[in-house]
Each structure stands twice: as C-alpha cells, then as structure tokens.
Amino acid sequence: MNHYIDMCVRPDEDFPASQLMGALVIRLHRALVAHGAGDIGVSFPEHNAQRLGNRLRLHGSQQALAALMAQDWLKGMRDHLDLSPASPVPTHARHRQVKRVQTQSSPERLRRRLMKRHNLTEAQAAERIPDTAAQLAALPSVWVRSSSTGQAFRLFIQHGPLSEEPISGATGAFNAYGLSQGASIPWF
Numbered sequence: 001m002n003h004y005i006d007m008c009v010r011p012d013e014d015f016p017a018s019q020l021m022g023a024l025v026i027r028l029h030r031a032l033v034a035h036g037a038g039d040i041g042v043s044f045p046e047h048n049a050q051r052l053g054n055r056l057r058l059h060g061s062q063q064a065l066a067a068l069m070a071q072d073w074l075k076g077m078r079d080h081l082d083l084s085p086a087s088p089v090p091t092h093a094r095h096r097q098v099k100r101v102q103t104q105s106s107p108e109r110l111r112r113r114l115m116k117r118h119n120l121t122e123a124q125a126a127e128r129i130p131d132t133a134a135q136l137a138a139l140p141s142v143w144v145r146s147s148s149t150g151q152a153f154r155l156f157i158q159h160g161p162l163s164e165e166p167i168s169g170a171t172g173a174f175n176a177y178g179l180s181q182g183a184s185i186p187w188f
Helices: 017-035 062-070 107-118 122-128
Strands: 003-009 041-043 055-060 081-083 094-096 098-101 141-145 152-159 185-187
Touching: 003 017, 003 062, 017 055, 017 062, 017 141, 041 098, 041 185, 055 062, 055 185, 107 122
Parallel strands: none
Antiparallel strands: 003 055, 003 081, 041 055, 094 185, 098 152, 141 152
16 A cells, blocks of 8 residues: 555536546446455545545555556546546555445335345335334445446445554455455555
C-alpha cells in the first residue's frame, strides 16, 4: 500500500455526485473482479456520516495500480472524473480500516428465505417479517449491483478509527470492492 490514485467525481446538473460515485464504484468492482489479486484497497477521504463524498482513493503497490489502470474500466466515466497519477503515500500517513457493514435491509429477501426454509406462504412470511424489520446502518453508502448475482443493494462503508501502525492482512486481504475486514489503508 505504498502508492495511491485519487479519483474525484465532477457532478453537474445531469449527474449528481451520488450517482457518479455509484457508477464509479460499480465499474471499480468489475475491474477488481477481473484483476483478481485482492491487493488494492479503497477509501473515501471526503466521507462524513451521511455521504461518501466526491473522492475515491485507490491504495496499492505501484505495480498493482498500474495493472488495474491498464484495464479499460473507466470508459464513459473519464469526462466526469479528475484522476491523479499514481503517487507515493506521504510518510506522515496514519492508517485505518475501511470495511463493508452488512445489514438486514431487505425484508423481501428475508421473507423469501423464510418461505424457502420453512415452507411458509407469502402471507405467513409477511406476518413474521414486516416491512418495519428493515435495518439501515447510519453509515454512508452507495447503491451497487453485484457482478456475480446481479442483485442491486446498498453498500454501507465504515471508516474505522485512526492508527499509527498499519494492519497488514493476508495475501488477497481486500475484496472485490477494495474493502477489508482485517487490513488497513494509509490515511492522509
């Protein structure tokens, strides 16, 4: 994680920042699936409690970032982005984990699962799992579509506490969204 690339979305009247960030995360997901190494992490340096902000930062080795950027995954997005070149991480950088937080946000999915497992009717499942059972995290999120299942869902992202020391994960520590349950990324 000794290099980074900043990607800033440029919203306009046709495309709000949240829509552009969602499109960028979906394209990144597809590119990371194709890359397949689990050696690139992401962070959102401008995040706050409600939104991810307009900047997505890629973290990795210079070689891993070059291999990712050699793919044509930003086609159609370049007009809406400002990209920095791959640069060394500042020596004063601290570290933090950036991970996915999953919630039980789809009562419909929970009902289908209950019906299948317990041979219930739709009405019985709806009685056991009302619409009010949905849990939403108080975290910034982006709507994405899984490349493996095709399902659309909210990807809730949590930036953990700052640390002076990096937490290294196993090889392939980052998932296909660039998030990790164990490894940290540089924070600056």
